[in-house]
Amino acid sequence: xxxxxxxxxxxxxxxxxxxxxxxxxxxxxxxxxxxxxxxxxxxxxxxxxxxxxxxxxxxxxxxxxxxxxxxxxxxxxxxxxxxxxxxxxxxxxxxxxxxxxxxxxxxxxxxxxxxxxxxxxxxxxxxxxxxxxxxxxxxxxxxxxxxxxxxxxxxxxxxxxxxxxxxxxxxxxxxxxxxxxxxxxxxxxxxxxxxxxxxxxxxxxxxxxxxxxxxxxxxxxxxxxxxxxxxxxxxxxxxxxxxxxxxxxxxxxxxxxxxxxxxxxxxxxxxxxxxxxxxxxxxxxxxxxxxxxxxxxxxxxxxxxxxxxxxxxxxxxxxxxxxxxxxxxxxxxxxxxxxxxxxxxxxxx
Numbered sequence: 001x002x003x004x005x006x007x008x009x010x011x012x013x014x015x016x017x018x019x020x021x022x023x024x025x026x027x028x029x030x031x032x033x034x035x036x037x038x039x040x041x042x043x044x045x046x047x048x049x050x051x052x053x054x055x056x057x058x059x060x061x062x063x064x065x066x067x068x069x070x071x072x073x074x075x076x077x078x079x080x081x082x083x084x085x086x087x088x089x090x091x092x093x094x095x096x097x098x099x100x101x102x103x104x105x106x107x108x109x110x111x112x113x114x115x116x117x118x119x120x121x122x123x124x125x126x127x128x129x130x131x132x133x134x135x136x137x138x139x140x141x142x143x144x145x146x147x148x149x150x151x152x153x154x155x156x157x158x159x160x161x162x163x164x165x166x167x168x169x170x171x172x173x174x175x176x177x178x179x180x181x182x183x184x185x186x187x188x189x190x191x192x193x194x195x196x197x198x199x200x201x202x203x204x205x206x207x208x209x210x211x212x213x214x215x216x217x218x219x220x221x222x223x224x225x226x227x228x229x230x231x232x233x234x235x236x237x238x239x240x241x242x243x244x245x246x247x248x249x250x251x252x253x254x255x256x257x258x259x260x261x262x263x264x265x266x267x268x269x270x271x272x273x274x275x276x277x278x279x280x281x282x283x284x285x286x287x288x289x290x291x292x293x294x295x296x297x298x299x300x301x302x303x304x305x306x307x308x309x310x311x312x313x314x315x316x317x318x319x320x321x322x323x324x325x326x327x328x329x330x331x332x333x334x335x336x337x338x339x340x341x342x343x344x345x346x347x348x349x
Contacts, residue, residue: 001016001018002014002015003126004124005017006043006065006066007065008047008053009044009047009048010044010045014321017067017121019127020121022129023080024081024082025082026083026129027080027086027130027132027135028076028078028129029129029135030075030076030126030345031073031128032145032147032347032349033072033318034069034072034123034148035071035072035149035340036071036328036341036342036343037178038178038179039070039267040070041329042267043118044068045329045333050115050118050119051064057114057119059112059119060119060120066118066119066120066121066122067117069117069122069124070115070116070118070122071149071150072093072094072122072128072148072151073091073092073144073148073150074094074128074346075091075348079132080132086132086135086137091137091142091144091147093136093138094116094128094130094134095297096117097116097134097291098116098131098134099112099113100113105293105294105295106293109290110290116130123345136301138150139305141305142304145342147304149182149304150301153186153303154296155179155182155265155289155291156179156183156185157182157186157189157292157296157299158289159240160187160189161190161296162263162289163261163262163263165191165237166190167193168192168193169187169190169191169236169238170192170193170236171187171195171196171238171239172196172197172198172224172228172240172252174224174240174242175198175199175241175243175266176199176204176205176207176208176213177204178314179242179265180197181313182314183240184212184213185310187240188211189303194215195212195213196213196216196224197215197217198218198219198224199216200218201336207313207314210313211311211313212309212310224251224255225251235254235256236256236257237256238262239256239261239263240252241263242266244266245268248266249268249272249274253284253286256282257284259283259284259285260285262284262285263287263288264289265288314340316339316340317338317341317342320343321344327341328341328343
């Protein structure tokens with residue numbers, strides 16, 4: 001099969017790759033669409049970060065070169081002899097993260113796990129073989145390109161859950177890249193009455209408005225915390241740090257009311273100094289969110305099915321697999337108008 005394979009930093013090649021064997025509990029999916037994640041981009045630009053290049057992954061026994069990609073939808077092509085929940089022809093989204101199942105649903109992902117596209121072959125390919133438990137059927141009226149957004153939306157929806165956002169809450173989103181935009185979508189779905197969105201890019205802020213932010217602000221010109229506290233002197237109920245830098249980390253804490261939640265979603269590439277006294281004196285509850293529970297993945301399908309949810313502004317471009325480097329990775333790096341670029345595999349809707 002044709003696949004985009006990571007060989008090293010700035011070295012992703014579209015080449016032939018064997019399709020994995022379908023074992024008795026496995027499902028073979030013909031991939032329709034696969035989104036390019038920030039993780040994929042980082043592996044291309046500065047990797048290896050999560051990909052194991054020298055020693056095989058303990059769970060999969062695999063190492064690079066590996067097929068990238070983990071945000072995808074498709075149609076079941078083949079099922080193993082023990083598979084009962086799906087059949088050939090079913091339309092599905094796929095949870096790419098396989099956990100041990102030895103711990104609670106809330107914590108399992110923090111122990112042993114592996115992910116398609118990082119520790120085993122992923123979805124920038126014609127076919128993916130995945131365990132039955134990770135295959136989630138989707139409604140017939142959910143287009144498969146839109147279904148490829150289930151995975152990144154799940155990351156944001158889990159963070160909104162960790163932030164305990166409920167009906168009538170006020171929320172601040174610091175950083176309006178793809179996950180920040182999905183956090184706005186998820187906060188709106190959770191019932192937030194007012195959603196502040198902050199970024200340095202007018203292009204991203206325009207998308208934030210389109211997907212549900214009630215107030216947007218470019219922080220090049222105005223201080224976000226002062227802006228919030230003019231309207232809510234105690235601060236917002238919950239804030240989400242999605243930019244991955246110290247200024248937004250500090251601002252998110254300061255913008256949150258006592259006993260409110262500040263949740264870190266961004267992957268921080270650099271260390272920085274942090275004095276916990278800022279939490280002690282503010283009463284803000286600091287937490288982080290990594291990945292998602294399987295139930296959150298399934299509930300994200302319901303969010304996408306909601307007629308009041310608008311994710312179209314996030315899907316900014318569709319590219320062919322052969323063009324994934326130039327039109328995909330390079331485009332995401334150089335064009336702030338881009339949010340979620342989808343790679344066409346079969347292209348079925």
